[in-house]
Amino acid sequence: MDIIKSLGIFFLAGLCEIGGGYMVWQWLKEDKPLWYGVLGAIILVLYGIIATWQTASFARVYATYGGIFIIMSLAWGWKVDGHRPDKWDIIGAMIALLGACIIIYMPRK
Template sequence: MTVTRSIVLFVVAALFEIGGAWLVWQGVRENKGLLWVGGGVIALGIYGFVATLQPDANFGRILAAYGGVFVAGSLAWGMAVDGFRPDRWDLIGAAVCLVGVAVIMYAPRDA
């Protein structure tokens, strides 16, 4: 249950961080305005809160592992929202990052 909860939290955090960054990008780079930027800032703040809900109490471990989730999630977001088509190297890189997440977060450790 703890691993499942952790994975769900990573996915929710990714949606808020990547979505927030995308909203800021749209507001600034695509000239959609301050409401988009403000929505992005709020989403980024929610991401910060969601990250604190991880079962592991080590900030460095959580943020390091989340980096891999962010890489894979960013490619998925680009595909779903912006029509981005990753090449095989993008996909291989994302897979390597997700393996890193699994090692960092879920490898057996001495207590």
């Protein structure tokens, strides 16, 4: 699969997982209305569907997604909640992303 297309799918899946999870969190922890939770749950189901668009195996896709999720979670927290990542967050995220890219994009025999 083309790497750009694959990264786009990871990004879209990440938005759905983080956005859906955030909406459920807001409903349960921040007293938002029930529809937040319902919509968040629907978005989380979309995440599960979108992740299947990857062509690699389940294990590699989800391992890679973990690294990408770390970066996206830190970005979401910074832009949505105002929690700016520190240098250790950034270093850790880059290490995880490098490992994730090795897992999914390195050629196999």
